[in-house]
Amino acid sequence: MTKKAYIIAAVVMLSAFSGMMIANSSCNSSTAGSSEPVAIDSAAGEVASPAAAEEEATPSPDNAIPEGASILMKCYPDFVKGYKDGKLQMSDGSTIVYDDGRQKSFVQKLDDSDAEDMFAFKYDRSSWTPEYLQDAGRSRCEQLFKKMYGSSSQQVASKLVNVKWFDANGNYGGASVKFTPVNGAADHLKAVAAELSKMPQFKKYYKSEGTFYWRKVRGANRLSAHSYGMTIDIGGNYKTYWLWSNGGASETAKIRYENKMPHEIVEVFEKHGFIWGGRWYHYDTMHFEYRPEILMANP
Numbered sequence: 001m002t003k004k005a006y007i008i009a010a011v012v013m014l015s016a017f018s019g020m021m022i023a024n025s026s027c028n029s030s031t032a033g034s035s036e037p038v039a040i041d042s043a044a045g046e047v048a049s050p051a052a053a054e055e056e057a058t059p060s061p062d063n064a065i066p067e068g069a070s071i072l073m074k075c076y077p078d079f080v081k082g083y084k085d086g087k088l089q090m091s092d093g094s095t096i097v098y099d100d101g102r103q104k105s106f107v108q109k110l111d112d113s114d115a116e117d118m119f120a121f122k123y124d125r126s127s128w129t130p131e132y133l134q135d136a137g138r139s140r141c142e143q144l145f146k147k148m149y150g151s152s153s154q155q156v157a158s159k160l161v162n163v164k165w166f167d168a169n170g171n172y173g174g175a176s177v178k179f180t181p182v183n184g185a186a187d188h189l190k191a192v193a194a195e196l197s198k199m200p201q202f203k204k205y206y207k208s209e210g211t212f213y214w215r216k217v218r219g220a221n222r223l224s225a226h227s228y229g230m231t232i233d234i235g236g237n238y239k240t241y242w243l244w245s246n247g248g249a250s251e252t253a254k255i256r257y258e259n260k261m262p263h264e265i266v267e268v269f270e271k272h273g274f275i276w277g278g279r280w281y282h283y284d285t286m287h288f289e290y291r292p293e294i295l296m297a298n299p
């Protein structure tokens with residue numbers, strides 16, 4: 001091999017290697033690794049065998065559907081129809097990038113979440129004390145949620161239906177709440193209410209503190225889950241929230257956990273596809289949000 005050919009082969013191998021690294025480290029579609037190994041063969045003067053050519057024709061591993069994307073397809077079948085070339089294929093023909101490939105800090109995973117970041121945190125149902133910075137569900141891909149539930153206050157509001165709920169005395173049917181029927185969320189909340197009504201010993205917790213409210217998260221630039229109409233706050237006088245007990249704490253500070261919500265109530269909500277804000281390190285124990293994908297990803 002001449003010196004020049006050697007250099008070319010070395011460069012080609014290096015670039016093929018870095019292409020493979022990219023393909024392995026993210027779920028982005030990358031074609032960098034697929035054509036260049038051929039160049040290595042020709043640079044080295046070898047003839048590719050028919051078997052090698054067949055291997056070239058098989059799909060590269062980076063086209064495999066990431067687990068999170070397949071969970072989204074199962075949990076939101078009316079909207080997420082497939083996955084192709086690194087993108088969620090939506091029922092209206094649009095696409096949403098699954099993984100933007102960026103390395104993000106903890107706060108960026110919340111403020112600027114792609115679909116993949118929603119699965120970056122643990123929702124641990126084996127313990128009642130959240131681990132440091134495990135906030136599964138606080139990451140929401142806004143593009144996806146706006147596509148499903150509505151991209152403005154008016155759009156979300158126009159879909160809401162009434163769900164029979166509890167009044168201030170805990171009487172079932174004494175009040176109703178507005179909730180989105182999208183993805184079956186209102187039906188799931190109805191099922192929660194029916195089960196809670198059979199647990200009158202906890203009725204002092206049931207009054208709604210609010211469902212739909214189009215707004216940004218306190219002190220942040222992202223939309224609150226309440227904007228999408230698939231979230232309810234309850235808890236009466238027994239609400240705890242990380243910022244109330246740890247005033248002025250930053251998002252990465254070590255904080256003290258505090259909860260007064262009975263676990264039996266939490267388990268009813270989780271059974272019907274809702275996650276509980278009390279399982280977040282940055283706890284919000286009044287908060288229940290319809291997020292079946294987080295439960296499916298954290299069995």
Ligand SMILES: [Zn+2]
Binds near residue numbers: 232284286287288
């Ligand atoms: Zn809430």
